[in-house]
Amino acid sequence: MTQTTSSTASTGVSEIDTSSRCALSFLIVASLLWLVTGGVLALLNLVQTHSPGFLADCFLFTHGRLDAMQETALVYGWAGNAGIAVALWLLSRLGGSALRGTNYLVGGTLFWNIGVMIGVCGIAFGDMTSFSLMQMPDYVQPLMLVAYALMAAPGVLAWTGRRNDSTFATQWYAVAALFLFPWFFSAAQVMLLFVPVRGTLQSVISTWYAQNLFSLWMAPLAIAALYYLVPKIRGKVMPNYDFAIYGFWSLIVFGTWMGGRHLIGGPVPAWIPSVALGAGVLVLFHHMIVYLNMSGIGGSGGVVMKFAKYGFYAYLLSGVIDALFSLRSFAVITQFTLFQDAQWQLAFASFSLIIFGALYYLVPRISGAAWPSSGLVRGHYLATLLGYSVLIISLGFAGWQQGTALNDSTISFEAIAAQYRPWLLVASAAQALLLVGNLALLVNFIRILFVRTSEASASQFRQPRNLEASSS
Amino acid sequence: MKNGPLFILGLFFALALSWAGLALGTHAQLGDLQPYYDDLEGKAFPQRAPGIASRGQLVYQDLGCMSCHTQQVRRPSYGADEARGWGSRQSVARDYVHQNRPLLGQNRLGPDLANFGKRAEAAGTTKIDLLVDLYNGSQGMPAYRFLFEEREIVGQTSGNALHGVAPDGYELVPTEHAETLVAYLLSLKQIYEYPEARPYAPDVNQEGAR
Numbered sequence: 001m002t003q004t005t006s007s008t009a010s011t012g013v014s015e016i017d018t019s020s021r022c023a024l025s026f027l028i029v030a031s032l033l034w035l036v037t038g039g040v041l042a043l044l045n046l047v048q049t050h051s052p053g054f055l056a057d058c059f060l061f062t063h064g065r066l067d068a069m070q071e072t073a074l075v076y077g078w079a080g081n082a083g084i085a086v087a088l089w090l091l092s093r094l095g096g097s098a099l100r101g102t103n104y105l106v107g108g109t110l111f112w113n114i115g116v117m118i119g120v121c122g123i124a125f126g127d128m129t130s131f132s133l134m135q136m137p138d139y140v141q142p143l144m145l146v147a148y149a150l151m152a153a154p155g156v157l158a159w160t161g162r163r164n165d166s167t168f169a170t171q172w173y174a175v176a177a178l179f180l181f182p183w184f185f186s187a188a189q190v191m192l193l194f195v196p197v198r199g200t201l202q203s204v205i206s207t208w209y210a211q212n213l214f215s216l217w218m219a220p221l222a223i224a225a226l227y228y229l230v231p232k233i234r235g236k237v238m239p240n241y242d243f244a245i246y247g248f249w250s251l252i253v254f255g256t257w258m259g260g261r262h263l264i265g266g267p268v269p270a271w272i273p274s275v276a277l278g279a280g281v282l283v284l285f286h287h288m289i290v291y292l293n294m295s296g297i298g299g300s301g302g303v304v305m306k307f308a309k310y311g312f313y314a315y316l317l318s319g320v321i322d323a324l325f326s327l328r329s330f331a332v333i334t335q336f337t338l339f340q341d342a343q344w345q346l347a348f349a350s351f352s353l354i355i356f357g358a359l360y361y362l363v364p365r366i367s368g369a370a371w372p373s374s375g376l377v378r379g380h381y382l383a384t385l386l387g388y389s390v391l392i393i394s395l396g397f398a399g400w401q402q403g404t405a406l407n408d409s410t411i412s413f414e415a416i417a418a419q420y421r422p423w424l425l426v427a428s429a430a431q432a433l434l435l436v437g438n439l440a441l442l443v444n445f446i447r448i449l450f451v452r453t454s455e456a457s458a459s460q461f462r463q464p465r466n467l468e469a470s471s472s
Numbered sequence: 473m474k475n476g477p478l479f480i481l482g483l484f485f486a487l488a489l490s491w492a493g494l495a496l497g498t499h500a501q502l503g504d505l506q507p508y509y510d511d512l513e514g515k516a517f518p519q520r521a522p523g524i525a526s527r528g529q530l531v532y533q534d535l536g537c538m539s540c541h542t543q544q545v546r547r548p549s550y551g552a553d554e555a556r557g558w559g560s561r562q563s564v565a566r567d568y569v570h571q572n573r574p575l576l577g578q579n580r581l582g583p584d585l586a587n588f589g590k591r592a593e594a595a596g597t598t599k600i601d602l603l604v605d606l607y608n609g610s611q612g613m614p615a616y617r618f619l620f621e622e623r624e625i626v627g628q629t630s631g632n633a634l635h636g637v638a639p640d641g642y643e644l645v646p647t648e649h650a651e652t653l654v655a656y657l658l659s660l661k662q663i664y665e666y667p668e669a670r671p672y673a674p675d676v677n678q679e680g681a682r
Contacts, residue, residue, distance in 0.1 A: 048614075049581065056614035063614070064536010126534030130575055160476065167479075176483050183487055191495065199505065199568040203576050204498045208490065216487065252483060256490040265546035266576060267563040269501050272494065332551050336542055336580040406580060409555035413582060417612045 017365040019098040020089065023105045023154075024366050025449060027085035028359065030113050032442040034077025037120075039435035041070035046431050049338075050417075050424035060124040068128045068135035069120050075133060075213070076116045076144070079351060081109065083221035084151050086358045087174040089366070090228050091155050094171050096163035101154040108150025115144045131192055131202075133210040138193040145186055152178045169244040169293075173224035176252060177217050184212040184256075200267045207259035215255030215283070218351045222311065223251075223290060225358040229308050230297055233361075240292040247289030254282040261326035264335055273326070280323035287319040303377055304361045310385060311353030318346045333407065338420065339399025342392050349388040356384065356441070369451040376444040383437025391430035398423035502565050508666055517664035520570050521656070528656025531649045533575060535616070542577035543586045545662065547671065557591060558584040559662055561669045567662045582613055588660040602654045603634055603646050619650035 045066040048054050055061040092099040099105070119136030122128075127137035136144065155178045159171065188209035191197050197205060231238045238244075260268075260276030290312075297309050321343060325334050334340065360377070364370050371377055398420035405416040507516040521529075532538070545559035554560055563586055568574040592602070609615035623630070625643050632651070633643040646654075 052612055052614040053609070056609070057617050059618040062535050062616075064539035066536075067539045068536060128533070128536060130533045130536075130538055130573060132578060167476075172479070175479075179480060179483055180487055183484065184491070187491060187495075196572070197495075197499065197503075199502060199571065200565045200574050200576070201495075201498050201502055202574060204494055208494050212487070249482075249486070252486045253489070256487060257494070260494070262578060265550050265562070266544050267565045267567060267574075269498060269565075272498065275493075328550070335551075336578065338579070340578065402580075406556075407552045409552045409557075413611050417581075 016092055016096075016098050017089075017362075018368055020092060020102060021366045021368070023099065023102040023109075024085050024089060024362075026106060027081045027088075027109050027151075028363065028445065029449070030109060031078050031081030031085065032438070032445055034073050034081065034113075034116065035438045036435065036442055038070050038073030038078055039431070039438050041066055041073055043428065043431045043435055045070050046424065046428045050421045050428065059126075065123055065126070065128065068123045071133060072116065072119050072123060072135050074348070075218075076119065076136070077113070079218055079221075079348075079355075080112065080116070082355050082359065083177070083218060083351070084155075086225050086355055086362065087178060087221050088155050088158070089362050090170050090224055091158040091174050094168055094228070095158040095161060097158070097161060099154050100157045100161065104150045104153040108147045108153070111143060111147035112151060115140050115147055119144075129193065131188075131206040131209070133213050134188060134192070134206065138189075141189050141193060145182060145189070148182055148185070152182070169227040169241070169248065170224045172245075172248050173220040173227065176248075177220035177224070180212070180216045180220075180252075184209060184216065203263060203266065204260070204268055204272060207262045208256070209259075210262075211259030212256050214347055214351075215251065215258065218347075219251065219255070219315070222315070222351045222354040225354055226290070226294065226308055226312060229304060229357060229361055230294055233301060233305055234296050236296060238293050239295050240289075243289045244293055247286045247293070250289070251283060251286040254279045255286070258283065258322065258326070261322070261331070262335075262340075264326075264328055264331045273328070277323070277326040280326045284319055284323055287316050291316060303381055304357045306381060307353050307357030307360065307384075311350050311355075311357060314346055314353060314388070315350035318343070318350050321346065333403035334399060335403075337399040337403040337406065338395050338424075339403060342395035342399055345388070345395060346392050349392065353384065353388070356380075359441075359445075363445065363448060367448050367451070369448055371444055372447040372451060373444055376440040380437045380440040380444070383433050383440065387430045387434035387437060389430075391427050391434065394423045394427040394430065398427065505566055505569055507569060508566060508664065510664075517666070518567055518570055518662070521659045524652050525656040525659035526572075528652035528654070528659075529571070529573075529575070531653040532656055533573065535653075538575045538577040540577075540579060540581035540613075542580055542584045543574070543660065544576045545584060545586050553584065556583070559587045561662075561665065562671075563662055564666055564669050566666050566668070582611075585657065585660055586662050589658045590661045590663055592658055599654050599658065600634065602657060603650060604637065606646075606650060606654070607634065607637060607644065616650075619647050619653070621645045621647060 044055065044061065045063065048056075048061075048063045048066065052063070055066075088099060088105070115136075118140045122137035122140060123135055127139075128135045129138060155174065159175050162171075188205060191205045192202055192209075196202060227238075227244070257279035258276045260272035260274075261280060263276075264273040266273075294312055297305070297312055299305075301309070325331060325339070325343065360371070401420050401423070402416055405411045405419055507518060509516045544563045545561070546553045547562040548554040548560070567586075591597075603620075605613075606616050607620055620634075622638055622642050622644055625641060629643050630645050633645050638644040
């Protein structure tokens with residue numbers, strides 16, 4: 001078992017961390033519960049894809065409803081809670097003072113999670129909106145916005161009250177994510193649900209929202225963590241940091257235009273997918289600069305670095321694949337197939353992996369104790385890495401096969417389903433593996449909550465490397 | 473970067489730009505799209521769906537049918553949509569002007585349904601056939617039995633019961649959801665040839681070559 005190579009300077013534990021313990025633990029435990037719930041729903045959903053009769057008699061679990069439920073649980077439940085927890089911790093750390101306004105945070109988190117719960121149940125009873133990544137029923141959406149405002153308030157306080165005037169890349173990404181989400185969330189709510197625009201303009205807004213949700217919210221949250229973790233753990237100055245600002249703005253300015261790639265050949269103005277393709281290529285400038293800044297990420301390291309590393313690779317790959325498959329000549333095969341699910345899973349995996357890394361870093365610091373079980377850490381790491389790789393690759397192959405078969409009009413739908421079925425069986429196994437890994441993380445986290453801080457000897461924090469769980 | 477307010481302003485305008493471009497730009501192009509009035513036929517197209525079909529659309533949305541079925545036909549030269557008989561022309565924005573919520577869909581685990589009503593008409597598929605398909609499942613689509621009620625026959629049979637499916641002494645009655653869903657599916661037609669529905673092909677020599 002090799003120990004991690006973090007430098008001592010990188011891991012001071014201070015009042016900043018421990019003061020936010022309760023509030024952040026609440027967010028994290030909620031996020032992990034949703035991660036497991038979403039994992040179960042996603043597994044059921046995937047099983048239905050290869051065995052359509054599964055749970056078909058139960059009206060709560062039609063394929064469409066399960067799809068919307070798992071997506072809601074994973075995006076708003078897991079990504080929302082965990083992403084905000086990480087962003088707030090980073091902002092308070094870099095702001096140089098303890099997190100303020102934690103009452104707002106706890107209240108907001110409570111209502112946010114009640115909102116997601118009502119949302120998921122509402123979908124099960126048939127109130128989904130039909131807009132991808134925005135499936136929660138219209139009656140719960142305003143609550144989500146209010147709850148979000150409360151949750152983000154400590155982030156705003158940490159940003160405005162920062163000790164140091166000059167800012168670091170982590171803060172740009174985190175603040176951008178916190179600030180932009182309510183902007184496009186409220187705009188989409190109004191234009192899609194409360195004063196709906198006419199006809200297929202709804203589809204344009206819906207893809208704009210879905211793309212923003214990743215490019216302007218999930219991605220910045222993950223990249224913020226990356227900019228903090230990598231130099232901290234490596235203990236080195238970040239190479240080419242001067243360029244980071246251009247990388248940031250190219251994500252914000254171009255990323256938001258990419259939604260139209262889902263509308264190729266659709267009943268919308270033809271310039272929308274064309275602009276999306278251009279934006280998809282331009283946003284690679286962002287990926288390139290982050291790559292330059294992260295050039296030290298490749299080496300070996302503790303479990304935090306490993307998660308961050310593979311998450312970052314997934315992020316780069318996701319950027320390239322999204323740009324490539326915005327081309328009409330590729331999209332003619334992959335559009336409307338499981339390949340798109342593979343693309344989404346890849347993007348989602350990049351977020352999850354990086355945030356897992358961040359959690360492994362920050363949880364010992366806020367709770368003042370080391371991870372209780374390195375076996376569970378290792379199990380989670382292996383299950384997650386293997387699960388995501390197999391899931392994405394098998395969905396990708398299934399989708400490619402489905403797409404080529406769809407373009408041959410002589411092949412019936414039953415024959416197509418029979419062709420991709422083996423891949424989906426493999427994908428279901430991978431999804432189950434992911435679920436096992438996430439359960440390991442949940443168990444480990446619950447155990448760390450019940451470790452009495454006094455027992456965890458203070459000397460551990462003077463040798464911070466013991467805090468980093470090792471994975472090999 | 474030291475200027476906080478300027479930074480926030482920059483973020484705001486970066487997103488406002490894409491919102492203006494995509495939302496307002498498309499709105500300027502499609503916002504006042506009207507049904508097309510055909511003088512010869514004396515009707516405007518697309519025609520409004522009957523009330524029962526509009527209710528059926530809500531059932532379609534509630535059940536999440538759009539996670540496996542699209543309702544958008546791509547142009548004949550792009551993919552095999554035409555060859556599969558899903559539609560002889562591309563779907564255009566005007567096809568959806570009367571729909572409160574167009575359900576374009578993102579995945580084709582099942583066939584496209586934009587012209588389902590037209591196909592059913594051509595194949596002579598009746599409402600009863602579709603209800604039986606919904607009850608039994610067909611071609612990989614699961615059975616949606618919860619859309620039906622199995623009732624013991626007491627006295628007279630119900631007028632809309634399905635025959636030959638239920639065991640002896642029982643009858644199978646489709647719920648209102650099933651009835652409206654089928655009415656909706658049968659109403660799906662994108663048949664009118666709008667001026668914008670087919671791209672203009674300038675090369676005369678290509679005529680008939682496809």
